[in-house]
Amino acid sequence: MDLVYVSGHKNPDTDSICAAISYSYLLNATHKYGQAIPVRLGEVSRETEYVLKRFNAHTPQLLKSVKQKVEDLDYDQVTLFSKELTLRTAWSLMCQMNLKSAPVLDDHSHLLGLLSSTNIIEGYMEDWDKDILKNAHTPIENVVDTLDAKIVYLNPELRTIKGSLHITGMNSQEVIDHVNEHDVIITGGDRTEGIREMLKKKVDLIILTNSLHLEESVLEECKNAGVSVVTTAFTTFKTSQQIIQAVPVEYVMQKGDLTCFSTDDTVDYLKEVMSETRYHSYPVIDLNDQVVGTISRFQVITGDHKKMILVDHNERGQAVEGIEEAEILEVVDHHRVADFQTVGPLQFRAEPLGCTCTIIAKMYKEQGVEIPKNVAGLMLAAIISDTLLFRSPTCTKTDKEIALELASIAGVDAEEFGLAMFKAGTSLVGKSIEEIYNQDYKAFNIGDTKVGIAQVNTMDIDGFAPLKAEMLEYMENLCVENGFDTAVLLLTDVINATSEVFVAGSHPEYVENAFNVQLVEHQANLPGVISRKKQVVPAITRAINA
Numbered sequence: 116m117d118l119v120y121v122s123g124h125k126n127p128d129t130d131s132i133c134a135a136i137s138y139s140y141l142l143n144a145t146h147k148y149g150q151a152i153p154v155r156l157g158e159v160s161r162e163t164e165y166v167l168k169r170f171n172a173h174t175p176q177l178l179k180s181v182k183q184k185v186e187d188l189d190y191d192q193v194t195l196f197s198k199e200l201t202l203r204t205a206w207s208l209m210c211q212m213n214l215k216s217a218p219v220l221d222d223h224s225h226l227l228g229l230l231s232s233t234n235i236i237e238g239y240m241e242d243w244d245k246d247i248l249k250n251a252h253t254p255i256e257n258v259v260d261t262l263d264a265k266i267v268y269l270n271p272e273l274r275t276i277k278g279s280l281h282i283t284g285m286n287s288q289e290v291i292d293h294v295n296e297h298d299v300i301i302t303g304g305d306r307t308e309g310i311r312e313m314l315k316k317k318v319d320l321i322i323l324t325n326s327l328h329l330e331e332s333v334l335e336e337c338k339n340a341g342v343s344v345v346t347t348a349f350t351t352f353k354t355s356q357q358i359i360q361a362v363p364v365e366y367v368m369q370k371g372d373l374t375c376f377s378t379d380d381t382v383d384y385l386k387e388v389m390s391e392t393r394y395h396s397y398p399v400i401d402l403n404d405q406v407v408g409t410i411s412r413f414q415v416i417t418g419d420h421k422k423m424i425l426v427d428h429n430e431r432g433q434a435v436e437g438i439e440e441a442e443i444l445e446v447v448d449h450h451r452v453a454d455f456q457t458v459g460p461l462q463f464r465a466e467p468l469g470c471t472c473t474i475i476a477k478m479y480k481e482q483g484v485e486i487p488k489n490v491a492g493l494m495l496a497a498i499i500s501d502t503l504l505f506r507s508p509t510c511t512k513t514d515k516e517i518a519l520e521l522a523s524i525a526g527v528d529a530e531e532f533g534l535a536m537f538k539a540g541t542s543l544v545g546k547s548i549e550e551i552y553n554q555d556y557k558a559f560n561i562g563d564t565k566v567g568i569a570q571v572n573t574m575d576i577d578g579f580a581p582l583k584a585e586m587l588e589y590m591e592n593l594c595v596e597n598g599f600d601t602a603v604l605l606l607t608d609v610i611n612a613t614s615e616v617f618v619a620g621s622h623p624e625y626v627e628n629a630f631n632v633q634l635v636e637h638q639a640n641l642p643g644v645i646s647r648k649k650q651v652v653p654a655i656t657r658a659i660n661a
Contacts, residue, residue, distance in 0.1 A: 118150030119444060120178060122149060124428035125156045125557035129163045129500040129540075129557050130567040134426040134471040134652055135175055138447060141475065144484050148444070151424070154178035160554050161499060162540020162572075168491035169536075170525070181421040182437030183382035190399050190410035195220050196364055198227055199254065201263045201362035217366045218406045219399040225400055226366035226375060226406050235367060247359060248276040248299065251366035255320070256496075259345055262322065262354060267329065267344040269339055273319055282355050294318060300359070304352040307333055308470070314340040314386055322358070324351040376410060385410070417613040425473040429455045429463075431505050432558055438635075447474055450648065452598065454560075469514040471505060472497035476517045492525035496536060503572070503609045504533040509649045537609055541573040548582060548589045552604060558597070559652060564659050565598055566625070570647045576615050579606055583617065587637055590619035601625050603655075606643050614641045628661065629654035 121139045123131025137152035142151035153175040157166070167174055168642060196205055196219045209217060216231035248258070255277045259266060278297035291309075294300070296317040302309065303324040310333060313321060321337070323329070323346040329337070337344050347354055375398040376385055389397075389412055396409040423441040430453040431438060445462040446455075449471050466474050472494035479486050486494075498518040502510035505518070522529040543551060556569035567590075573579070579586075590602040601620035609615070616639050618626045623634055629651075632639040644650050 116220070119148040119151045119422045119424060120154050120181070121151050121424045121426060122154050122156060122178060122486050123426050123432035124430075124557075125435075125552055126556050127155050127157055127159060127163070128427075129160070130471050130497040131155075131164055132159055132163050132175060133166065133497040134447070134475055135170060136438040136476050137472060137490050137494050137497075138424070138426055138478075140487070140490055141479055141482070141484055145482055148403060148422070152176070154435075160540060161542065162536060165536055166223060166493065166496040166500075167541035170496070172489060172493055178435055181441040182438040183383070183420060183440055184378065184493065185376050185385065185399055187419070188382070188410060188537060190408045190495040195406055197229060198222075198365035198368075199257075200364050201257045201261050201360060202235060202362050202364060202626045204368060205364050206232075206235060206360070211486040216409065218409060219364055219401040220406055223563055224406065225404050226348075226400055227371055227372045229398060230364045230368040231395075235503045241287040243359060245281070247362060248280055249278055251362040251368075252276070253361050253363060257361040257363060258322075258358060261349040262345070262349060263340060264322070264345040264347040267323070267346055268334060268339045269345075270319070270343045271306055272341070274345050276319070278405070280358065281308075282351060291316070300391055301351060301354050302328060308396070311336065314342055318342055320345070322347065322354060324349055324354045344590060347586060347630040363631055365376075368425075373398065378402065378407065388601065411521060417553065429453060431455070431466070431561075447478075449473060449474060453550055468511050469509040470501035471499040472510075473514045473517050476521060477513075479568070486521070486524055491521040492527065495525055495532070497525070499529065499536065500540075503607070503645055504530070504537070504613075506609060507646045507649070509646050515567075534610075535573060541571070541575070541600075541609075543571075543573060543575065543578060543582070546586050551582070552586065552589060557647075558599075561656050561659050564600045564622075564625075566659075567593060567597065567599045567602045568605070568647055568651060568655075569603070570607055570651075572607050572609055574608060576606045579615075583638070587617060587619050594620040601655075603651070605641075605644075605647060606653065609645065612643055612645055615639075615643045616641050616644075625655055625658045629658040 121135045123135050125396045140149040142148055155175045155177055159174055194219050198219055198221060205399055218226055219228045255273050274545040276299060278295060278299055278535055280299050281294055282301045291312050293318045297319045299320045300313050300318055300647055309314040310321060314336060320343045326348045327346055338370050349357060374388060374392050374394060378399060378401050395409045398406055399405050399410050400407045420440055420442045423443050424445040425443060428445045429446050429448050443457050445463055449468045459646045464474060468474060476494050496519055498514055501516050505515050518529055520541045551571055552569045554571060559566045559568060593599060594602050597619055603626060604617040606615045616626060618634055620638050627634055
C-alpha cells in the first residue's frame, strides 16, 4: 500500500499539526490514496499538546527527512546463509533463486561474509586440492549430507575433517605410502585387505562408494580402531566430485572489507559508493546490524520517491529536509506562494483565509464527508489559534462561521475553549530561551535581506522581563550563525490585542521604520499588531525595500 505523508511546516503550530491530522482523515475517508499519514517536523507546543489531549488525538509521528533511504527501496529480502551451510546446498539455493551472491551470517545473525558464484567457481578452478576439507574444517555432518550417505559407524570424537583426501583402489603400495593419520579415503569395490591397511594408518574416515557394505568382521575392526565408515550410492567418480561441495560456505566466502549498506543510508550515499565499486549486489543490514537482504544497482535506479502533501506552508525553507527528492501530490495552504517549485503537476489549493483548517473544513463539506467530533475540535482549535480567537486581522467571516459550526459539532463553547487553550499554551514557566524563540519561528528572505521572526502568544508579557537580556543575546547569536540582518521576537497578548517587539541584529531600523517606533533597549510596544503574516512581514518588507 502506497504511503502518503501529510506534513505541516517546521516548528509546527496548532494549525500545522491539526491540519495534517484532519486532512489525513479526509483523504483516508475518501480513499484518494493508499494511506495518508499525518506527520510533524518538530516538537509540538504546549498549546498544541493541550489541544491533542483535549480531543483524544495522537501526536503525529516525527518525520526528520524524506530523502530516499535504503528502507524505501524494493531490495531483495533473500535467503540468508549460515556459515556452516554446505556449498552444495548454497549453490542449489542460489540457482533456484537466481542469485549471484548471498550474505553469510555468524551465530548472532550478523554479517560475516558474502558468498558469490565467483567465489565458488574460482575455488574449483584454481585453489582447491586434496587438503580442501581439512583446511576448511569441514564438519563430518557436511560430508554425510553432501554425499547422501548412510552412516555405517561414526566415531563420536570425529567432528571435523583433519586429514587429506585420497581416492584409491587400496591395492597400490605407492598410494598406501602417501596416506597419513586422520586422512579420508574414498574407495569402491571389495577391498577388505586394503581397508585393513588403512586401519593401520589410523585414517579417520573411509567412504564406500556404489553402496558397498563391509563384512561384519571388518566393520568390527574399524570400530575397534576408531575409524568411521559411511557408504554412498554415488560412484567413486561422482563421490570425488560431490565431496568438495561439503566445504562450509564460511571457507569460500569473501571476508573483510565488505561493502554493505544500512537501511538508514540515503540513496545519494548508495550511488556514491556504487560508483566506486563494481559488485553485482550489496548486503543490507538494519539498525541492529541484522542482515535483511541485498540490493542491486537496478533497484536503486527504479526506487520510488516518498509521496508528500504539504499543509499550512509552501516554502522550501519551512518544509521537511529532502523535500526536493519527494513527489509532492498536493498543497493546502493559506499563505503567500513563495519559492515553490515541483517536478510534476499537482493539486494546489490556497485561499486567503485565516487558517488552513478552515479550507480543510470546507473540503469536508464539498466532498460530503461527516466531520467526527474530535476532528471538529482539532480544526476549531487551529482556527482559534491562527485567528487569535477571531481578533486577528487575518480572520475572515468564513473563518468565524466555520469555527462556530465546528464548535457545535465538537460540543464546546468557542470562546471558553479558546481562552483555556491560550492559557495552557502561553505560559512561559519552565521554558528555555531557545524553546521560547523557536516555538513559532520562521525565516524570511526579502530581496537580499534575511530576517528571522518569532512570535509567541502569551497572556503574561510582564513575566518575560527577567528573560529579556538572555533572549537578546540568543537572538544576536542567531543573526551571526544564520547570516540574518535582523532577528525579531513578538510577544503577543491575544486578549488585549497588542504586541511587545524585541529586536536584535545589525539593522534594527527596519523594525523602527516599519512601525514608526523608537526602540528603547531593543524593545517597543506595538498596539493593535497581532498578526505576523498580515501586519509584521508586510511592514518590514516595505521598510527594507524603501
